[in-house]
Amino acid sequence: MTGLLEHSKEPGAYLRGLSSLVFKEIEATLEQIKGSRAWRRMLLEPINAQKGSGGRALLRRSFMTLSVCRSLCGRVEHALPAGAALEFFAAALDVFDDLEDQDSGDALWRKYGQAQAMNAATALLMLAQSALVRLRVRGVDELIITRAMEALASAGTTACTGQHRDLQYESVPCISEAQYFKMTGMKSGALVECACRLGAVTAGSDDYTVEALGLFGRNLGMAAQITNDVGSIRLKGSGKSDIARRKKILPVIFALGRARPEERGWLAGVYSAGNPVDVDTEQRVIQLLQRSGAVHYSLVRAELFRQKAGRALEKARLPGPVNRKIRQDLGI
Numbered sequence: 001m002t003g004l005l006e007h008s009k010e011p012g013a014y015l016r017g018l019s020s021l022v023f024k025e026i027e028a029t030l031e032q033i034k035g036s037r038a039w040r041r042m043l044l045e046p047i048n049a050q051k052g053s054g055g056r057a058l059l060r061r062s063f064m065t066l067s068v069c070r071s072l073c074g075r076v077e078h079a080l081p082a083g084a085a086l087e088f089f090a091a092a093l094d095v096f097d098d099l100e101d102q103d104s105g106d107a108l109w110r111k112y113g114q115a116q117a118m119n120a121a122t123a124l125l126m127l128a129q130s131a132l133v134r135l136r137v138r139g140v141d142e143l144i145i146t147r148a149m150e151a152l153a154s155a156g157t158t159a160c161t162g163q164h165r166d167l168q169y170e171s172v173p174c175i176s177e178a179q180y181f182k183m184t185g186m187k188s189g190a191l192v193e194c195a196c197r198l199g200a201v202t203a204g205s206d207d208y209t210v211e212a213l214g215l216f217g218r219n220l221g222m223a224a225q226i227t228n229d230v231g232s233i234r235l236k237g238s239g240k241s242d243i244a245r246r247k248k249i250l251p252v253i254f255a256l257g258r259a260r261p262e263e264r265g266w267l268a269g270v271y272s273a274g275n276p277v278d279v280d281t282e283q284r285v286i287q288l289l290q291r292s293g294a295v296h297y298s299l300v301r302a303e304l305f306r307q308k309a310g311r312a313l314e315k316a317r318l319p320g321p322v323n324r325k326i327r328q329d330l331g332i
Contacts, residue, residue, distance in 0.1 A: 021080055045111075064330060065082055068213060073204060082131075099118060151194055152194060162186025177254075180250055188221040208316075229249040230295055241282060259288065
């Protein structure tokens with residue numbers, strides 16, 4: 001899951017404080033598990049991967065949920081189980097994604113093996129459901145709990161469908177922009193949408209507000225993913241970028257369709273070849289993407305999605321202070 005605050009250099013006390021509250025809820029949920037401390041620590045590893053300054057975990061994923069809830073109703077206490085559920089859920093998807101891509105050097109499966117990592121991811125999914133059930137401890141109405149469960153389940157099936165498309169696209173040289181946006185909306189867009197929906201649902205918002213804030217989140221997720229696409233190609237020939245893995249990212253899709261004919265032909269050859277992309281080739285691709293305008297184009301598209309997010313927020317018809325608070329917290 002791509003966090004909107006992923007590149008924050010020095011997060012504020014607000015984020016640190018909410019992270020601490022969610023982490024306590026995560027630990028309370030984990031106490032329900034029968035098993036060793038080592039098993040619980042293993043389950044926490046993909047959540048703790050969101051490191052901030054000083055090595056402390058900063059739970060950026062759930063920050064959106066709690067921020068939206070607090071902006072709408074003035075408190076976060078009854079949204080904490082939903083924030084914990086989102087962290088468990090996103091961590092499970094991260095572990096599964098690492099197993100499928102096998103491209104991360106610090107992935108759980110490299111440390112414990114594929115079978116143990118798969119088992120941990122499955123447990124994290126179950127913990128997400130357990131965390132939502134803990135909404136009852138906060139005195140949350142059963143209808144709100146049901147709506148929260150529906151939001152999480154819907155995001156999960158949508159994200160898995162997006163991942164299915166992503167895996168399918170690995171076997172083709174290129175995809176269209178429409179295919180890319182559809183896939184990205186299902187993966188990154190759906191998860192950020194879920195975060196915002198959970199915040200609105202636990203605040204007791206009506207269906208119209210929940211839908212508007214869901215659309216707001218989806219567009220934010222799209223903007224964040226495109227920005228991350230661009231960030232990947234700025235790794236300057238590291239051998240670890242999306243280019244090295246031949247990922248179908250927006251700058252590459254743009255260049256394959258709009259660069260000069262000879263450059264398009266060469267780039268298509270790189271993406272259709274079966275041999276690994278070496279560092280020199282990766283650097284040439286990066287230079288081509290910068291030269292062709294693909295980077296600039298992608299950043300413009302990211303900004304357009306941020307603007308769409310802003311329009312969706314306006315359609316929510318929230319009071320001015322609430323609108324401004326959400327914009328301030330999420331950098332819109």
